[in-house]
Amino acid sequence: MPDPILCLEGLSKEYPTKSGSLTVLEPTSLTVGVSELVSIVGPSGCGKSTLLHIVGGLTTPTSGRVLLDGHEVTGPGAERGMVFQAYTLFPWLTVRQNVQFGPKQRGAKKAEREQLADHFLDAVGLHGFRDHFPKQLSGGMRQRVAIARALANSPRILLMDEPFGALDAQTRTVMQELLLTIRSKERTTTLFITHDIDEAVFLSDRIFVMTARPGRLKAEICVPFGSDRSPDLRTSPEFFQIRAEVYDLLHSEGQAVVDAEIAAGSSASG
Amino acid sequence: MATSLNIQSQKAVAIPAVPRKRKPGLFQLGEDIPRGAYLTIAAASFLIPIALWCFLTYSGRANALILPTPTHMMSAALEMYHDGDLMADMKISVTRIGIGFLLSAVLAIPLGILMGAYKCAEAAHEPFVGFIRYVPVPALIPLVMVIAGIDEPAKILLIFLGTYFQMVLVVADVTRQVPKDLLNAARTLGSNRLQVLFNVLLPATLPGLLDTCRTMIGWAWTYLVIAEVVATSSGLGYAIMKAQRFSRADEIFVGIFILGLLGLATDMVFKIAQPRLLPWAEAQRN
Ligand SMILES: Nc1ncnc2c1ncn2[C@@H]1O[C@H](COP(=O)(O)OP(=O)(O)O)[C@@H](O)[C@H]1O
Ligand SMILES: [Mg+2]
Numbered sequence: 120m121p122d123p124i125l126c127l128e129g130l131s132k133e134y135p136t137k138s139g140s141l142t143v144l145e146p147t148s149l150t151v152g153v154s155e156l157v158s159i160v161g162p163s164g165c166g167k168s169t170l171l172h173i174v175g176g177l178t179t180p181t182s183g184r185v186l187l188d189g190h191e192v193t194g195p196g197a198e199r200g201m202v203f204q205a206y207t208l209f210p211w212l213t214v215r216q217n218v219q220f221g222p223k224q225r226g227a228k229k230a231e232r233e234q235l236a237d238h239f240l241d242a243v244g245l246h247g248f249r250d251h252f253p254k255q256l257s258g259g260m261r262q263r264v265a266i267a268r269a270l271a272n273s274p275r276i277l278l279m280d281e282p283f284g285a286l287d288a289q290t291r292t293v294m295q296e297l298l299l300t301i302r303s304k305e306r307t308t309t310l311f312i313t314h315d316i317d318e319a320v321f322l323s324d325r326i327f328v329m330t331a332r333p334g335r336l337k338a339e340i341c342v343p344f345g346s347d348r349s350p351d352l353r354t355s356p357e358f359f360q361i362r363a364e365v366y367d368l369l370h371s372e373g374q375a376v377v378d379a380e381i382a383a384g385s386s387a388s389g
Numbered sequence: 390m391a392t393s394l395n396i397q398s399q400k401a402v403a404i405p406a407v408p409r410k411r412k413p414g415l416f417q418l419g420e421d422i423p424r425g426a427y428l429t430i431a432a433a434s435f436l437i438p439i440a441l442w443c444f445l446t447y448s449g450r451a452n453a454l455i456l457p458t459p460t461h462m463m464s465a466a467l468e469m470y471h472d473g474d475l476m477a478d479m480k481i482s483v484t485r486i487g488i489g490f491l492l493s494a495v496l497a498i499p500l501g502i503l504m505g506a507y508k509c510a511e512a513a514h515e516p517f518v519g520f521i522r523y524v525p526v527p528a529l530i531p532l533v534m535v536i537a538g539i540d541e542p543a544k545i546l547l548i549f550l551g552t553y554f555q556m557v558l559v560v561a562d563v564t565r566q567v568p569k570d571l572l573n574a575a576r577t578l579g580s581n582r583l584q585v586l587f588n589v590l591l592p593a594t595l596p597g598l599l600d601t602c603r604t605m606i607g608w609a610w611t612y613l614v615i616a617e618v619v620a621t622s623s624g625l626g627y628a629i630m631k632a633q634r635f636s637r638a639d640e641i642f643v644g645i646f647i648l649g650l651l652g653l654a655t656d657m658v659f660k661i662a663q664p665r666l667l668p669w670a671e672a673q674r675n
Contacts, residue, residue, distance in 0.1 A: 177573050177576065207570045209589065210669050269578070
């Protein structure tokens with residue numbers, strides 16, 4: 120494995136509720152190496168977003184800690200760029216101004232900001248839309264800008280929380296290929312959350328499968344396709360084999376979620 | 390297998406046999422109707438009452454002391470205009486609204502944003518406001534007169550009391566509705582807390598604030614008239630009261646008409662200003 124950038128050490132999260140505390144995440148440890156794309160798949164509600172928000176410094180863990188380059192992180196910071204599932208572009212800023220937002224916050228000069236915006240808007244193929252407002256863009260375009268905006272801060276690691284989850288299947292495929300292209304140039308280390316198995320297998324160097332809530336890492340799968348991946352990979356037998364492996368691990372967890380919901384529903388009504 | 394295929398082919402034959410009406414009806418839940426139809430209905434909603442009015446008055450069916458003829462009303466309006474009363478009353482009313490509303494906006498917007506942004510500000514002001522705003526404003530009139538007399542400050546205070554407590558709560562809500570993810574995104578882009586407040590939270594509330602002002606200025610008109618009807622010797626509300634005392638139905642109607650037009654005009658100003666001031670905002674209500 121390459122040198123580690125990010126280490127999660129025994130991260131857990133409990134939320135206080137009326138009927139005692141709710142454990143959302145059981146102690147979780149993992150390491151992400153330089154230039155790796157590591158993804159986490161799990162059934163909905165298993166604590167994936169919670170985990171990523173802790174790494175992003177937006178949620179404080181109940182126990183454990185996050186180390187970036189060996190230093191503990193305690194709050195959000197520009198060195199951990201984040202892309203959310205919801206559209207989070209600032210609607211009052213143009214595409215170009217959105218991408219310049221991070222550099223502007225740290226006080227970068229105008230010339231530098233313009234150059235960063237040009238570079239990353241080129242990378243996501245939206246140079247022609249630089250003066251549009253977000254409301255004029257499609258969902259896929261908005262997420263492209265969100266990626267460019269996060270990258271313009273030159274983060275040590277990119278944290279992506281189901282970034283393509285709200286897009287239609289066609290657009291999602293295009294975005295996955297775009298992400299691979301960007302990564303082959305920028306080599307940005309990425310921690311990627313998804314519930315889409317194909318997406319995880321196509322993009323990742325390693326995949327962690329989580330259990331249903333309370334979430335815990337259940338298995339780790341290495342994806343040996345290297346960094347040079349073509350769309351044909353999706354239809355290769357090797358792809359299907361890994362896909363099946365992840366599917367088997369996830370399937371029982373999905374069932375567990377449904378069972379738990381039915382049990383909760385019948386105990387609430389009974 | 391063979392039977393199901395059979396059924397399908399029968400269906401395929403049956404479908405074109407049913408003639409389909411393509412013409413959209415005017416009563417489709419939530420669907421748009423042709424623009425022409427919309428404008429026609431809107432125009433009719435004015436023209437029919439006016440036609441009815443003309444019919445009832447010119448034919449002598451209505452009591453002229455209660456419902457004057459349109460001609461009568463027009464000449465009353467001209468007379469009031471030439472006397473100089475009308476313009477003076479309009480001016481004073483608009484000034485009162487302007488000052489009262491500005492005062493409440495200047496206080497309610499920053500305080501409301503603080504309440505929406507910080508729980509301690511909410512605790513400090515919201516329960517108090519929640520109590521006060523259920524006191525009907527007319528019930529405060531005697532108190533206002535004791536405190537501020539019957540001159541200009543009293544009317545402005547009444548407009549302020551009528552709008553401020555509503556406005557501060559709505560502004561707090563507008564602020565709370567800014568998506569958490571927008572603030573989170575800013576923090577992961579390196580904004581510190583103050584930068585999040587000024588560079589993200591404030592601009593994100595602008596469309597909601599403009600919309601709130603538009604609603605609240607409507608309320609301000611209501612309290613203006615209450616203030617002017619109760620105790621004053623100028624303004625449009627007073628003009629209506631005076632006309633009543635002299636049994637001048639025509640002048641009463643002129644006053645009501647002008648209040649309606651001024652209200653409509655303020656609303657139109659907001660409606661036209663919104664896309665110009667905030668071209669980036671998603672389309673708002675009509
Ligand atoms: N602030 C909170 N208070 C209580 N429960 C929460 C809170 N935030 C999230 N949860 C619960 O934690 C669980 C995991 O949420 P989340 O991390 O968003 O799951 P995922 O992203 O895997 O779908 C969910 O059941 C959710 O209801
Ligand atoms: Mg999630």
